[in-house]
Amino acid sequence: MDEIVAEFIRRTVLKIPVAEIVKILTIWNFLPESQLKNINLRQCKEDISQDVVELCKKGASMKEAAILDIIYHQTYQTKKIWIVYKMTKAPGEEVDLSDMEEFKDSFKKVLQRALRNVHISFRDCEDNAVWIRIAWGTPYMKPNQYKTTYVVYHSQTPFVFVSHGRIKKYIPELWQALMTAGNYQKIQQMELRSIYLDSLKAIVFKQYNQDFQTYHHTPLQEGNAESEIVDPRIIHENIKEKERIQRVTRETFGDCIQPRIEFAQYKLETKFKTDSKNGILAEREEPFRCLVKFSSPHLLEALKSLAPAGIADAPLSSLLTCIPHKAMNYFTVREK
Amino acid sequence: MAVSRKRGALYQLEILETQGFRSGSQQDRPQEQQETETNLEVEILKLRKLRDELRAKVKLQRASARKPITHLEPYEPVNNSEENLEMKLEKAKAFFQAFHLTGLSGKLTTKGVCVCFNTAFEGNILDSYYVELSIQKPLKIHRHSIPVFFPLEQIAAKYLQTNFQQFVYSLSEHLNAYSGRKYQADQLQCGFSTLLARPLQRNSLCTLLSFTYTGEPTGESFPFCARLVYQDLTTTLPTNVTVTYQGTGATPASWEEQRAVHETLFYNKALHKVFESFLRVKENLDCISSVPTSR
Numbered sequence: 001m002d003e004i005v006a007e008f009i010r011r012t013v014l015k016i017p018v019a020e021i022v023k024i025l026t027i028w029n030f031l032p033e034s035q036l037k038n039i040n041l042r043q044c045k046e047d048i049s050q051d052v053v054e055l056c057k058k059g060a061s062m063k064e065a066a067i068l069d070i071i072y073h074q075t076y077q078t079k080k081i082w083i084v085y086k087m088t089k090a091p092g093e094e095v096d097l098s099d100m101e102e103f104k105d106s107f108k109k110v111l112q113r114a115l116r117n118v119h120i121s122f123r124d125c126e127d128n129a130v131w132i133r134i135a136w137g138t139p140y141m142k143p144n145q146y147k148t149t150y151v152v153y154h155s156q157t158p159f160v161f162v163s164h165g166r167i168k169k170y171i172p173e174l175w176q177a178l179m180t181a182g183n184y185q186k187i188q189q190m191e192l193r194s195i196y197l198d199s200l201k202a203i204v205f206k207q208y209n210q211d212f213q214t215y216h217h218t219p220l221q222e223g224n225a226e227s228e229i230v231d232p233r234i235i236h237e238n239i240k241e242k243e244r245i246q247r248v249t250r251e252t253f254g255d256c257i258q259p260r261i262e263f264a265q266y267k268l269e270t271k272f273k274t275d276s277k278n279g280i281l282a283e284r285e286e287p288f289r290c291l292v293k294f295s296s297p298h299l300l301e302a303l304k305s306l307a308p309a310g311i312a313d314a315p316l317s318s319l320l321t322c323i324p325h326k327a328m329n330y331f332t333v334r335e336k
Numbered sequence: 337m338a339v340s341r342k343r344g345a346l347y348q349l350e351i352l353e354t355q356g357f358r359s360g361s362q363q364d365r366p367q368e369q370q371e372t373e374t375n376l377e378v379e380i381l382k383l384r385k386l387r388d389e390l391r392a393k394v395k396l397q398r399a400s401a402r403k404p405i406t407h408l409e410p411y412e413p414v415n416n417s418e419e420n421l422e423m424k425l426e427k428a429k430a431f432f433q434a435f436h437l438t439g440l441s442g443k444l445t446t447k448g449v450c451v452c453f454n455t456a457f458e459g460n461i462l463d464s465y466y467v468e469l470s471i472q473k474p475l476k477i478h479r480h481s482i483p484v485f486f487p488l489e490q491i492a493a494k495y496l497q498t499n500f501q502q503f504v505y506s507l508s509e510h511l512n513a514y515s516g517r518k519y520q521a522d523q524l525q526c527g528f529s530t531l532l533a534r535p536l537q538r539n540s541l542c543t544l545l546s547f548t549y550t551g552e553p554t555g556e557s558f559p560f561c562a563r564l565v566y567q568d569l570t571t572t573l574p575t576n577v578t579v580t581y582q583g584t585g586a587t588p589a590s591w592e593e594q595r596a597v598h599e600t601l602f603y604n605k606a607l608h609k610v611f612e613s614f615l616r617v618k619e620n621l622d623c624i625s626s627v628p629t630s631r
Contacts, residue, residue: 101537157485
């Protein structure tokens with residue numbers, strides 16, 4: 001086994017938390033179960049990774065190591081930032097059959113024709129998606145396995161999720177390969193990125209907020225009314241306003257959990273508005289450029305709770321509430 | 337009504353009807369069974385009529401003519417007492433709730449109308465999909481729960497503005513076919529995984545399935561590789577089937593016959609039914625071979 005491959009496997013195993021190592025190696029399916037059971041997990045991680053490399057010595061090549069890398073990133077998706085691209089077909093084209101095998105072959109051929117020295121690996125996952133791992137090289141150097149780009153593509157959808165890594169200069173070749181393999185005419189980057197790949201999928205596939213009104217389904221019962229107050233003479237002073245806020249919040253955000261994103265960024269190019277005529281900034285013709293960034297462990301849920309918590313007025317600004325509908329979290333706000 | 341007679345809501349109703357007829361004629365029926373049967377038939381006719389009237393009502397809403405719900409009661413005498421009104425309301429609600437059995441139902445919402453497509457395949461009720469439309473001059477889809485890989489925009493571009501009824505029928509046809517194909521693929525994958533060499537490969541719309549399989553659960557080899565293509569998005573049976581023999585060299589004569597038979601089977605029967613028949617053939621052969629031969 002190559003030294004490079006051994007080192008790569010060692011470093012990949014080092015990244016995995018100890019409790020999950022056996023699980024990930026089982027999914028990898030390269031080492032037999034008997035050998036996996038014998039790995040001593042009580043040593044320090046350095047030694048565990050050395051043991052695994054020893055076990056892989058017979059027969060592991062870069063191909064299998066790349067699959068291990070893909071599995072690691074499939075399990076720990078938040079280690080990368082994912083950007084969403086949308087591809088469009090020419091209008092009037094029929095739905096095509098989209099054979100995943102043909103897609104993979106075509107993608108590999110086009111990319112390898114454009115650039116020599118790329119190492120491409122595929123891994124299918126359930127829900128009809130394929131993970132593509134590309135290690136980039138140069139015309140004179142073998143692919144660098146630590147400079148990788150990941151692409152996630154669901155068959156027959158126009159969206160691609162890409163995490164670029166540090167290599168940006170081969171993006172046009174990557175786009176060309178994706179468009180040719182998928183039979184699309186154009187590709188463009190959407191203003192949407194996050195570390196939570198599942199949330200990005202939920203936003204662009206519109207899989208959140210799925211409660212629709214029908215006669216067949218019973219509406220969700222509103223639990224926990226203010227039932228702890230027994231004395232009917234006690235009333236909430238602002239109950240009307242509270243109910244209005246609840247209603248507006250429910251109409252804007254729906255009843256379901258929002259998809260999880262961690263920031264939204266607004267680039268403002270608007271003129272500074274002020275009532276006073278004094279000051280440097282008043283009556284300035286040029287737009288006042290600034291960048292506003294909202295961050296949160298769960299931004300959309302935080303926005304949803306702003307009005308009920310009394311911190312902001314309901315309804316919230318549409319710039320904040322349109323994030324999932326418009327599938328954007330990078331905005332440029334210009335003068336109207 | 338340009339309804340496809342092969343699939344969709346009417347087809348479901350016809351299946352239920354014929355099943356009812358068949359089960360009735362096979363036994364001696366006492367008097368009350370006959371009565372309930374005729375009552376059910378009458379009920380079905382009434383439900384159909386109501387459904388058609390509701391559809392017409394949705395159409396009228398576009399032209400912003402509003403008719404109150406109580407006008408749709410076809411057979412109750414108009415009586416203004418309060419309990420009667422309440423009963424009528426309850427009955428109307430019950431009718432609307434039962435509508436999902438027809439596969440197509442709708443409800444007015446604050447923003448427009450929400451159409452619900454309940455799909456089914458061979459008597460199994462499958463997923464439901466919703467499309468919310470806003471009632472403005474150019475009809476627009478406000479939101480929907482149809483998967484992103486489904487050609488909703490194509491169907492909408494063809495029919496939504498010109499012929500709303502055709503849009504609803506076409507969408508229902510496509511959704512039922514998609515659910516049917518998905519059901520067959522899922523059944524094959526879960527129910528007959530011992531007969532498959534590796535997991536079934538498919539695309540999102542289930543219009544292309546490919547798998548390597550054997551007809552015998554105890555066989556060690558998986559001699560055949562099948563590729564099913566569904567060019568017509570409104571069908572649940574494939575339009576192209578290729579079964580190839582996996583071994584080396586030319587197909588031996590014994591396998592060739594089986595291969596041809598399998599190809600025909602895949603063309604004509606649902607996927608999981610074909611595999612069920614494989615297992616049945618195997619069982620029959622086992623029964624025959626286990627009968628002791630007399631000397």
